[in-house]
Amino acid sequence: MGEIKQKISYLKGVVEGVGIKDDTNEGKVLNAILDILDQIAAELEDISERQDEMDEYISAIDEDLADIEDEIYDYADEYDDEDDDDTNYIEIECPNCHEVVYIDTDVFEDDEEDVICPNCHQPIYEYEGDEEDGEDSDE
Numbered sequence: 318m319g320e321i322k323q324k325i326s327y328l329k330g331v332v333e334g335v336g337i338k339d340d341t342n343e344g345k346v347l348n349a350i351l352d353i354l355d356q357i358a359a360e361l362e363d364i365s366e367r368q369d370e371m372d373e374y375i376s377a378i379d380e381d382l383a384d385i386e387d388e389i390y391d392y393a394d395e396y397d398d399e400d401d402d403d404t405n406y407i408e409i410e411c412p413n414c415h416e417v418v419y420i421d422t423d424v425f426e427d428d429e430e431d432v433i434c435p436n437c438h439q440p441i442y443e444y445e446g447d448e449e450d451g452e453d454s455d456e
Contacts, residue, residue, distance in 0.1 A: 318362040325354045413439040 329351055337344045406419040414437035424432055432442035 318358065318365055321358045321361065322355075325351060325358055328354075409441060411437060411439070411441055413437050413441075 332344075332347050332351065337347060339345065339348055405422045407422055408417055409420055410417050411434040413434060416434070416436045418435055418441070420432060420441070424430075431440045433439070434441050
């Protein structure tokens with residue numbers, strides 16, 4: 318910005334050096350143009366300062382956001398790791414309603430209970446009893 322102000326000052330010196338008087342039509346026009354150029358240079362300097370402040374502010378916000386993202390993603394990764402260790406799901410299409418459902422594999426460990434669809438509430442997997450002996454556990 319200093320360069321623009323220097324050039325405007327130089328132009329003012331040239332106008333004075335050439336001998337253009339303020340009371341002539343040409344002098345009035347040139348001085349009005351130089352005054353406008355001074356105002357434009359001052360506004361540009363102000364905008365540049367504000368832009369620098371905004372850049373610093375945005376950088377600080379970006380750093381804060383990066384810290385927050387790291388915290389959230391670290392927490393999510395920890396949660397996912399814990400979840401993966403404790404629970405496993407399988408994807409099954411219900412033979413009754415044909416919806417894809419996710420069933421905790423622990424449900425299949427209890428061989429004496431039916432697996433029920435959470436959508437249609439019909440059995441996806443039915444307990445058949447002890448087929449080797451031909452006996453049913455209900456008998």
